[in-house]
Structure formats: structure tokens, C-alpha cells
Amino acid sequence: MRRKNNEEIKKMEKIIEGVKPPELTDGEIESYKNDFKMLLQEEFAKITLQKERRHASRLKLAYGISIFVVLLSILSFVCIKPYFIKLATARALESKLGYKVSLKDITTKDGVGIVIYNLEEITVNVINENIETNKPILYEPSNEEKEKAIEIVRNSNEAKNFVANEGEAPQNISKNDVMSVKGLLFPNSGKKLVEVCLAYTPISYRHSLLPSNPHSQAPLMTAKFLVDIEKGEIQP
Amino acid sequence: MDEKELVKKATKDREAFGEIVDIYYKEVLGYIYKRTFDKELSKDLTQETFLRALKYLDTYKGQSPFIFWLLRIATNAINVYYRKEINENRFIKKYEGTHSENTSILHTGDVNYRVIHEYIKTLSTIEQTVITLVFFEQKSLKDVALIINYSENSTRKVYYRALRNLKKKLENDGYKF
Numbered sequence: 214m215r216r217k218n219n220e221e222i223k224k225m226e227k228i229i230e231g232v233k234p235p236e237l238t239d240g241e242i243e244s245y246k247n248d249f250k251m252l253l254q255e256e257f258a259k260i261t262l263q264k265e266r267r268h269a270s271r272l273k274l275a276y277g278i279s280i281f282v283v284l285l286s287i288l289s290f291v292c293i294k295p296y297f298i299k300l301a302t303a304r305a306l307e308s309k310l311g312y313k314v315s316l317k318d319i320t321t322k323d324g325v326g327i328v329i330y331n332l333e334e335i336t337v338n339v340i341n342e343n344i345e346t347n348k349p350i351l352y353e354p355s356n357e358e359k360e361k362a363i364e365i366v367r368n369s370n371e372a373k374n375f376v377a378n379e380g381e382a383p384q385n386i387s388k389n390d391v392m393s394v395k396g397l398l399f400p401n402s403g404k405k406l407v408e409v410c411l412a413y414t415p416i417s418y419r420h421s422l423l424p425s426n427p428h429s430q431a432p433l434m435t436a437k438f439l440v441d442i443e444k445g446e447i448q449p
Numbered sequence: 450m451d452e453k454e455l456v457k458k459a460t461k462d463r464e465a466f467g468e469i470v471d472i473y474y475k476e477v478l479g480y481i482y483k484r485t486f487d488k489e490l491s492k493d494l495t496q497e498t499f500l501r502a503l504k505y506l507d508t509y510k511g512q513s514p515f516i517f518w519l520l521r522i523a524t525n526a527i528n529v530y531y532r533k534e535i536n537e538n539r540f541i542k543k544y545e546g547t548h549s550e551n552t553s554i555l556h557t558g559d560v561n562y563r564v565i566h567e568y569i570k571t572l573s574t575i576e577q578t579v580i581t582l583v584f585f586e587q588k589s590l591k592d593v594a595l596i597i598n599y600s601e602n603s604t605r606k607v608y609y610r611a612l613r614n615l616k617k618k619l620e621n622d623g624y625k626f
Contacts, residue, residue, distance in 0.1 A: 222609065225616045232565050234483050234585040237491075245492045246474045250467060252496060257463045260503050264460075 295321040301339035302326025309344055310335075320402055327402040329448070332439075334399040347400055354396035354407050362407035362440040363391055369447050375436055377415050386413040392435045406448060410435040453511045460506045470499060473516055477523050483585045484527050484577065486566050494530060498523040513595040520582070520596045528574040568618055576611035579604060 237245075299319040305326075306312045312330055319328045326337045334347045354362070366372050372387040392410040399406075413436050439448040450458070458465040477498055482491040501522050509518050569577050578597055582588040588596070594604040 218613075221616055222612050225612050225619075229565060229580070229584045229615075232562050232584075235486065235562055237478065237482055237488065241488070242475050242478060245478060245495065246470065248492070249474070249496050249499065250470060253463070253467065253470070253499075256500055257466065257503065260500065261461065264504065264507070 298324065298326050298339050302328065302337040305337045305339065305342050305344065306330075306335065309342070320404070322402060325401075327399075327404075329399060329402070329404060329406070332397070334401055334404070336401045345401075349397035349399050349406070352396040352398045352405075354394060354405075358396065358405075358407055358442060359394045361442050362394060362409050365440050365442070365445060365447065366409045366411065366438045369438070371438060371447050372411065372436075375413065377413065377434065377436070381416055384413070384416055386411050386436060389413055397439075405442065407440045407442060409438045409440055411438070412436075452515050456506060456509055456511070456515055459503075466503060466506075469502075469515075473519055474499070476516060477519050480520055480581070480586055481523050481527060483566075484581050485530075486563070490530070494523065494526045497526045501526065517592065517596045520586075521598065524578050524597065528578075531574060568615055571618060572611055572614055575607055576614065579607050580611050580615070583608060 296316075298321045299316045302319050302321075303314050303316055303326075306314050306328065312335075314328050314330065319326050321327070324339070326339060328335050328337075332349065334349065336345045336347070337343070338345075367387045369387070373385050374383040375386045376383045390412045392412050393408075394410075395408040397406045397408060398404075412433050414432070415434060440446075441448050455465055455468060459469050474495065478491055478495045481494045481498070482488065485491050485494065498519060502519055505522075509515065569580055572580065575597065579593055582593045582596060583590065590604050590608060591601055593608075594601040597604065599607070
């Protein structure tokens, strides 16, 4: 079958080979060619101009793309660099001080990572892994800052469900008197926190008050809340 | 001046491009004529081929002979023309009824170019190209591969597929092998 097919293909080849293809006469070819050369006189300049324009626009496009790529690289570097600083800071804090810090709590400034931890400002130089700890400076917050901080505290869940000691039931101290408002300024990061102290009475004292002694007074305690005004939240 | 130098010069020099036309016009026209079997159409498509070649002359890298590059452009011009014809539905009308005419000629054993051309036209464009270049332009399969920018192996496959398809079409019209 295959052999028969091959023979038939060979026969097909022979049939086509036996066909004489048509040829144009030399006169026709010359005439067509001359017509084309006449056309070429007009078209050559046009096409050359088109090519030059195309080349120029390609060049512009190439420049545009290069500039775009450079800008994109710079932009991505600017965005990526702080992330790497944060990562290096978190690692340095964990390995040297044993602190576990979330990346979102770390800020970067002039190539160093800064984190506020236990009311201290820890600055990590990621190049030499040098760690510096600073205490905050007390400052007098403005009236606007005070009002905002108190409002944040009063609206917070921490004040509404305040637990003084472990195992105690939560109490709402959000409407209690404000005892003091202090400002804390962290020198390296320039971050400000406002400390708001609210008065409260421990639940255990309320229950143990004897009705037989109406003049006995419950001790007045203060609950401290550190407010980050920029974020609008209480610092954990 | 060798071919590469002439081509380089022709990108900016009309005289040099005229020289290219002098050298290659006949072969390109001949190839297109064998594909289309229509003098006016061949003239138009040859003009289009050379104008397109002028437009993209600076993309010719000299990896294959310049005539192969021109024949590739010519092949594209023909294929684009036929595609347009098919889209405009003129192609079918133009070649309607040619098979019954061919059959009677085949029975007499008189297979001339007009008949075989009508059958070749029913093949795919790539098969038409390969058959025309091999049989009527006497190009080797290696050269055809360079012209159509296929590997030699793929070109061989197209060649045998084209012959099988052609044989089938002839048999369908009653030709006895």
C-alpha cells in the first residue's frame, strides 16, 4: 500500500515536471520593468522620507521607554528600600534584644529603622547593626492635642472595657475624670505620644465597702493610656 | 560591488535600487506570474514586492541570498492578495466550475500548465508556494526552506503533503494513476 502510494507520488511529481510553465516574453518584462522604474522615480523619495520619519519616531519611542524604565527603577528602589530596612531592623531587634516587632510598627528615617517599644525609642542602624535606645522627652501638648487624645481614649474599647487586674470583670471608665495629660516626644523619629490618665476605683473595693461605714472611702487609682494622635488609636 | 554592498547603498540611492530592479525584476515577475497566471496581476504584485522591499531594505540581514528575501516578500504579497480575494468572496466565483473543465482534459491525458495551475490553486497557500518554487522555479527544498523561513524538514513535509493533496484532487476528478 505504502509502496503504491510512493509510486503514485512519484507519478504525480513526473506529471508536474512534465508541465512547461508559462513565460512572459522579454518585451513584456522590459515594458513592465520600465513602467515600474517610472513609478519608482516618484515613490523612492516618498518611501525614503517615510522611512526617516519612522526611524525618528522609533528613536523617540526608545528614548521614552528608557526614561520610563529608569523612573520605574528609581521608584521601585525608593519603595523597596524602606521595606528592607524594616526587615533588617526587625531581625536585629529579635537577635540582639529578643524583641519580636511587627514590620508595620517600624518606621524608617535616613536609612535607619526606628521602633517605639516599652516607652523607649530603639534606633537600629541596619548597616552596622548598632542599636541605640532613647527615653522620650516630656513636653506640654497643645490644647488641641489634649482634646483629641482624651476623645480617642473616651471612645476606645480599652477604656470602655477596662480590666485593672487579671481575672477581674471589665468596667467602663471612659466617662471617668481625667487626672493628667502628658506629652512624650521621641527624639530620633520625632514621634509624639500623649499619655492620658483616667481615674477609676477597683471593682474589688466597691464590693467590699461596708454599708455600716458610710464614710469609708474607696482608693482612687489611675489608668494610663498612651495615645498615638497621628494614627488616632491607643498604643498597645 | 557585491550584493550586500549594493543593497546597503540602495537604501538611500535611487540608482542603486534601480540596479537591484534590473537584476531581480525578471525572476520575481516570473515567480509571481507562475503563481497567479495573470499578467496584469503579476505586474501589480511585482511592483508591490519591490516597493515593500525598498521600505524594509534596512531589515535585510544578508543571512540568505537577496533573491530569496525578495521571493519571500513576493510570496507574502500573493498570499495577502488571495486572502483578500477569499474575504471578498470573489475567489470562489472566479474559479467556479474549473474542475469539470479540468476533468475532461485530464481524461485525454493532456495536462498543461493552465490545468495544473487550477489544481494547485486549490491547495493551501504554503503548499502552492512550495510546489511552484520546486517545480517551476527549480529551487531545491533547502532553498525553499530559506525562502519561506521554515526548517528543511517542515518544508519537506509540506512538499509531500501538497503532492498527496494534489493527487487526491486529481483522483476525485477521475484521473487514473
